[in-house]
Amino acid sequence: MKVGILKEIKVLENRVCMVPTGVATMIANGHEVYVENNAGAGAGFSNEEYVAAGATVLDTPADVYQTCDMVMHVKEPQPSEYDMIREGQIVFTYLHLAADEPQTKALMKAKSINIAYETIEKKDGSLPLLVPMSEVAGRMAAQEGAKYLEMPQGGRGVLLGGVKGVAPATVVVIGGGVVGINAAKMAAGLGAQVYILDTNLERLAYLDDVMPANVFPVMSNPAILKEYVTKADVVIGAVLIPGAKAPKLITREMLKDMKDGAVIVDVAIDQGGCFETSKATTHAEPTFTVEGVVHYCVANMPGAVARTSTIALTNATLPYAVQIANKGWKKAMQENEEIKLGANVIDGQITYKAVAEAFNLDYTPVEKFL
Numbered sequence: 001m002k003v004g005i006l007k008e009i010k011v012l013e014n015r016v017c018m019v020p021t022g023v024a025t026m027i028a029n030g031h032e033v034y035v036e037n038n039a040g041a042g043a044g045f046s047n048e049e050y051v052a053a054g055a056t057v058l059d060t061p062a063d064v065y066q067t068c069d070m071v072m073h074v075k076e077p078q079p080s081e082y083d084m085i086r087e088g089q090i091v092f093t094y095l096h097l098a099a100d101e102p103q104t105k106a107l108m109k110a111k112s113i114n115i116a117y118e119t120i121e122k123k124d125g126s127l128p129l130l131v132p133m134s135e136v137a138g139r140m141a142a143q144e145g146a147k148y149l150e151m152p153q154g155g156r157g158v159l160l161g162g163v164k165g166v167a168p169a170t171v172v173v174i175g176g177g178v179v180g181i182n183a184a185k186m187a188a189g190l191g192a193q194v195y196i197l198d199t200n201l202e203r204l205a206y207l208d209d210v211m212p213a214n215v216f217p218v219m220s221n222p223a224i225l226k227e228y229v230t231k232a233d234v235v236i237g238a239v240l241i242p243g244a245k246a247p248k249l250i251t252r253e254m255l256k257d258m259k260d261g262a263v264i265v266d267v268a269i270d271q272g273g274c275f276e277t278s279k280a281t282t283h284a285e286p287t288f289t290v291e292g293v294v295h296y297c298v299a300n301m302p303g304a305v306a307r308t309s310t311i312a313l314t315n316a317t318l319p320y321a322v323q324i325a326n327k328g329w330k331k332a333m334q335e336n337e338e339i340k341l342g343a344n345v346i347d348g349q350i351t352y353k354a355v356a357e358a359f360n361l362d363y364t365p366v367e368k369f370l
């Protein structure tokens with residue numbers, strides 16, 4: 001198969017979807033790899049390293065889409081690419097379709113085979129291609145919360161860990177999954193008083209076992225949410241219903257009771273965000289303020305630490321990319337339930353239920369195509 005490595009084009013997105021050692025693995029499996037010019041430069045991987053690994057460098061994204069049977073990205077295809085995607089072409093990347101109707105319709109129109117990293121799911125319900133970036137974004141969320149609490153950044157001027165004789169900041173994490181546990185761990189390490197809210201009792205029990213003494217797992221419900229965001233200096237949004245639009249848990253009205261200069265970090269923004277007032281921002285202009293509350297809503301947080309993130313992401317994606325390339329998408333899905341759950345839009349039809357539901361469009365089970 002001809003495999004294409006596209007350069008990321010979102011603002012300040014420096015990750016790349018395959019490192020040179022990954023290219024060597026693909027080639028050892030009998031495939032050809034085509035890399036867009038300088039695709040790895042932002043993460044510190046030169047064209048020369050890709051060529052040494054056996055890849056061919058192509059000038060433009062159009063060349064990559066034109067040449068390859070499967071194209072890979074980190075982030076979702078951007079509008080400038082929609083018309084380049086070819087019928088029957090495999091597109092393997094994060095898609096986050098439930099938050100993006102224009103992209104969903106563009107991929108339907110393209111009749112391509114769109115496999116989303118974020119809905120590939122193991123038997124135990126874990127999301128192996130989301131986990132590494134959730135670890136990064138969770139850890140970053142505590143850092144960003146600390147940074148935007150500083151007065152020059154618009155925050156209320158509270159130091160996360162406090163100092164002797166002065167209480168630390170209160171951090172409320174909504175969602176105790178991978179993002180949540182990583183955010184809580186970092187905020188706790190800096191000395192904050194951390195509350196981690198989830199609706200899954202088993203998960204709360206686990207968090208209670210593994211979290212340090214300054215992290216308090218709490219069963220979430222609307223009344224508890226209202227109470228805890230009111231006392232928070234930082235609120236981190238980290239909920240997920242796989243593949244679906246994030247539930248709006250914090251309303252504009254609730255912000256009015258929050259402290260002036262408090263900070264929201266809505267990590268769930270890639271799925272639409274869990275605050276009513278969230279809208280996606282970029283690393284160039286990460287924040288805005290509503291009702292006196294600073295909102296940080298960057299949909300590609302790990303792109304800011306591209307070196308760490310690229311290596312962590314490609315460690316996880318490569319084995320799946322190799323399987324899809326070796327077997328073709330149909331056989332890969334027939335033989336591996338995890339990859340089958342990655343099918344979001346196939347040949348013009350939506351094959352992931354939560355995406356169809358997000359836009360009230362028809363759902364077609366992927367089995368129809370296998």
Ligand SMILES: NC(=O)C1=CN([C@@H]2O[C@H](COP(=O)(O)OP(=O)(O)OC[C@H]3O[C@@H](n4cnc5c(N)ncnc54)[C@H](O)[C@@H]3O)[C@@H](O)[C@H]2O)C=CC1
Binds near residue numbers: 135180203240268298
């Ligand atoms: N902005 C960015 O750059 C990035 C965003 N993300 C996003 O962060 C979000 C969280 O991802 P993960 O932690 O990996 O998911 P996860 O599946 O590990 O955890 C989600 C948690 O939310 C909980 N939950 C669901 N509904 C809830 C509710 N109503 N109230 C309280 N808790 C609830 C679940 O029980 C689960 O423990 C996802 O949308 C993911 O795509 C991940 C990486 C980067």
Ligand SMILES: CC(=O)C(=O)O
Binds near residue numbers: 133300302303
């Ligand atoms: C998961 C995701 O949205 C990211 O890594 O950018």
Ligand SMILES: [Mg+2]
Binds near residue numbers: 270298299300301
């Ligand atoms: Mg994202």
